[in-house]
Amino acid sequence: MVELNYQKPKGTADILPGESQLWEKVENIAEKTFREYGYRGIRTPIFEDYNVFARNVGDTSDIVEKQMYDFMDKGGRRLALRPEGTAGVVRSYVENKLFGPEYPKPYKVYYMGPMFRYERPQSGRQRQFTQIGCEALNSESPQIDVEVISEAIEFFHRLGIDNLKLAINSLGDNETRENYRKSLIEYLEPFYDELSEDSKSRLYKNPLRVLDSKDKNDKKIVENAPSILDSLNDYSLKYFNEVKSLLDELNISYEIDSNMVRGLDYYTHTIFEIMSDSDAFGGDYVTVCGGGRYNGLISQLGGPDEGGIGYGIGVERLLILIQKENPDIIPNDSPDIFFAAADKEGDNLAFTILDSIRKKGIFGEKNYQDRKLKSQIKEAFRVKAKYYAVIGKKEVESGEFQISKEGSSETKIIKINDFKDNPQKFLN
Structure with a gap:
C-alpha cells in the first residue's frame, strides 16, 4: 500500500x-x-x-x-x-x-x-x-x-x-465624502512621517482607510481626527x-x-x-x-x-x-431506532422495516457488518439511538417485536405491520 x-x-x-x-x-x-x-x-x-x-x-x-x-x-x-x-x-x-x-x-x-x-x-x-x-x-x-x-x-x-x-x-x-476627505487630509498631513507605510500610501488615495488602520500608532493619531458626522x-x-x-x-x-x-x-x-x-x-x-x-x-x-x-x-x-x-441548538443526530439482528432472517426483516419507516421520516439504522448480537446492541448505545430492537427468526414468525427505550426499562411489544404503517406512534 x-x-x-x-x-x-x-x-x-x-x-x-x-x-x-x-x-x-x-x-x-x-x-x-x-x-x-x-x-x-x-x-x-x-x-x-x-x-x-x-x-x-x-x-x-x-x-x-x-x-x-x-x-x-x-x-x-x-x-x-x-x-x-x-x-x-x-x-x-x-x-x-x-x-x-x-x-x-x-x-x-x-x-x-x-x-x-x-x-x-x-x-x-x-x-x-x-x-x-x-x-x-x-x-x-x-x-x-x-x-x-x-x-x-x-x-x-x-x-x-x-x-x-x-x-x-x-x-x-459623494459631496459629504469629498468635503470630509479634504478635512481629513489636512488633519493627517502633519503626522505623515509617523503614519504606518500602509496609511502613507492611502493618505491621498483614500484617507478614510487610515481611520480603519489596525496599526497602534495610527489608531492614536486618528483619535482626534475630525468626525465625518461634522461634514454631513x-x-x-x-x-x-x-x-x-x-x-x-x-x-x-x-x-x-x-x-x-x-x-x-x-x-x-x-x-x-x-x-x-x-x-x-x-x-x-x-x-x-x-x-x-x-x-x-x-x-x-x-x-x-x-x-x-x-x-x-x-x-x-x-x-x-x-x-x-x-x-x-446543536442538533442531536442520533437514530430514532436501531435494529440488532439475531440471525439472517432477522437481518432481512430489519432491512425491509428500515426501508419502510425511512420513507415516513424516521431515522433508523442497523448493523451491516454481520457482527455478533452483543456487539450490535453495544453499537446501538454508542450511536445513542433513542430506541433499539432485537429481531430474529422468532419475531419473523410471530409478526411482533419488542422495542426498548435507551436509558430506561420501558419496553413495548409492537406488531410489525402496525409499526411499518405508523412508526411515529411508537417512537414518542
Whole structure:
C-alpha cells in the first residue's frame, strides 16, 4: 500500500459529519428568516472578472491590495476568487437587468457560500471561509436601512444569541465624502512621517482607510481626527437622523462610532456593525456582522444610478459564538431506532422495516457488518439511538417485536405491520 501524505491547504477546513449538522441548521434558520423578510436566494460564480472586485471593493482596501486570490486563466483572462459577496451579486443584478419594471423594488436577495482571502488563519477566520449575506437593491430609504439591520439582529436572536451591540455611522453622500476627505487630509498631513507605510500610501488615495488602520500608532493619531458626522450635508444629516429615529421606534439600541468606515470602498450613508462580547472571544467586543449602504456601486458596474444596502456574516465565527452562547441548538443526530439482528432472517426483516419507516421520516439504522448480537446492541448505545430492537427468526414468525427505550426499562411489544404503517406512534 502506497503511503500518501496529502493534507488540506493552509487556511481551509474539513466540515465533518457531526459538525455539518449545525451548519445545516444555521443555514435553515437563515433561509427561513430571510424569506419572511422578503429575500430570495441567489447563487453567483465563485470566481469573477478581477475588476468586479478591484474597481468596486476598492484598490486601496486590504482585500484587493493583500488578500485577493487572483490568477490568469488559460485564455489570458484575469480572474479572482470572490473575497466577498456584494460585488458579485450587484454584477449579476446588472447583467441580468433585474432592475426592470417587471421586478420588485427593492430587489431582495440572500446568499450563502464560500469566499476566499489570503490572510493569516486563526480561530474563526480561514482563507476559505463561508459567508451568509443579504442585499436589498434599487432602493434608497432609511426604512430599508433599518429593516436590514433589524433582520440581521432577528437572525441572531433566533440562533439564541442576545448579547449584541449595534454600532452605526454615516459616510454621507459623494459631496459629504469629498468635503470630509479634504478635512481629513489636512488633519493627517502633519503626522505623515509617523503614519504606518500602509496609511502613507492611502493618505491621498483614500484617507478614510487610515481611520480603519489596525496599526497602534495610527489608531492614536486618528483619535482626534475630525468626525465625518461634522461634514454631513443637509441631505445626509437628515437621512442619518431618520435612520436613528426609526431604530428608536423599533427599540433597537445602538451606539454611534464616527471612526467606523468598514473595510470596503463602496459604502455610502448608513454603515453598521453588530458585535458580541461573548466569552467565546475572550470577553472583548468582536464584530460578527457588518454591512452598509452602497449607492454608487450599481452604476459603477454599468447599471442604473440606484442605491443598495446589505450585510455579511462569517459563518465560522458565528458557529464559535453559537457553541458558547446556545449549545442546546446543536442538533442531536442520533437514530430514532436501531435494529440488532439475531440471525439472517432477522437481518432481512430489519432491512425491509428500515426501508419502510425511512420513507415516513424516521431515522433508523442497523448493523451491516454481520457482527455478533452483543456487539450490535453495544453499537446501538454508542450511536445513542433513542430506541433499539432485537429481531430474529422468532419475531419473523410471530409478526411482533419488542422495542426498548435507551436509558430506561420501558419496553413495548409492537406488531410489525402496525409499526411499518405508523412508526411515529411508537417512537414518542
